[in-house]
Amino acid sequence: MRRIVLLILALAVVAVGVVFAVLNADVVALNYYFSTAQLPLSLILVIAFACGATLGVIASLGIVVKLKRNNRRLKRNAELAEKEVTNLRNLPMKDAH
Numbered sequence: 001m002r003r004i005v006l007l008i009l010a011l012a013v014v015a016v017g018v019v020f021a022v023l024n025a026d027v028v029a030l031n032y033y034f035s036t037a038q039l040p041l042s043l044i045l046v047i048a049f050a051c052g053a054t055l056g057v058i059a060s061l062g063i064v065v066k067l068k069r070n071n072r073r074l075k076r077n078a079e080l081a082e083k084e085v086t087n088l089r090n091l092p093m094k095d096a097h
Contacts, residue, residue: 024042 021042024040024045026041027038028041028044030037030039030044
C-alpha cells in the first residue's frame, strides 16, 4: 500500500514538473559574469532551486555531524549506566546482623 502511495506521489510530482516546464518554456537571456546564455526559464528556475538546495545541505552539514557525534556519546553513556545498574542489581545483599 505504501509503495502505491509513493508511486502516485512521484507521478504527481513529475506531472507538475512537466506542466511547469511547458508553461515556462520561454527562452530568456541568462547573464552571468563571463558570458550570456539563452535558456528556457523553467531550466533556469530548476538550476537555481538545485543550487539553493545544495547550499542549504552544505550549510546544515556541520550541525548534523555535531548532533550525530553528540548522539553517539549519549548512547555510549546510556550503555555504561545500564551496565552499572545491572552490576549493582547482581551484587549480593549484605545484612547488618
